Amino acid sequence: TRLVRDWSSDVCSSDLIRRGSQWDYRVADPADGTPPQGWNLPGQPFPGSSRGTAGFGYGDGDDSTDVPDDSNAVFTRREFEVPNPAAITNLVLKVDYDDGFIAFINGVRLAESNAPAGEVNFSIEGTSKHEAGTAETFDLSAGIEALVEGTNVLSVVGLNTLDPGSSDMSLHAELGIVPNVLHANFSLELEGGEARLFRRPAAIGRAHGLT
Secondary structure, three states, X not given: OEEEEEHHHOOOOEEEEOOOOEEEEEEOOHHHXXXXXXXXXXXXXXXXXXXXXXXXXXXXXXXXXXXXXXXOEEEEEXXXXXXXXXXXXXXXXXXXXXXXXXXXXXXXXXXXXXXXXXXXXXXXXXXXXXXXXXXXXXXXXXXXXXXXXXXXXXEEEEEOOOOOOOOOEEEEEEEEEOOOOOOXXXXXXXXXXXXXXOOOHHHHHHHOOOO
């Protein structure tokens, strides 16, 4: 009996923020000007925000928290705990969005798509159209230096492109860690009996100081 297993296709991650988590959010109102100072920093209040389950949006029925039709943006933030920042070697954002987004960790702008450059305000919109349905992955490892021991904040601004009109909007975000050791190719030969292979995702989290 010969059993061959290629681990290169198995990418395990330790979740810091899971899909469908609870977030603080505030629907943008252009009349309000700019977001409150420190809204995307740890330990700071987020005035005017509500609590809701991701995703956020309207139009397609694929979001848990509805925002008003024709909203130009939704500002979201979610805290996560890092007991030992020195143990974090990478950060990966998965986001499913319609039409754009900007992501920050502890106030540092790290990833974006279909977003204008410059200061973020409540008048911001997406720069082009993009349909949700398939989550995309973004490397946020540049933000490791911004992590602090204890409570950290991932903030994501979901953007809608209103010109020439918009029938929907959506934002679903997740944050995780990809293990440093991603694969091992091997073959296992045995005579009779059976062979069993096990994965232990919890061990990955312990290695990163997350459990």
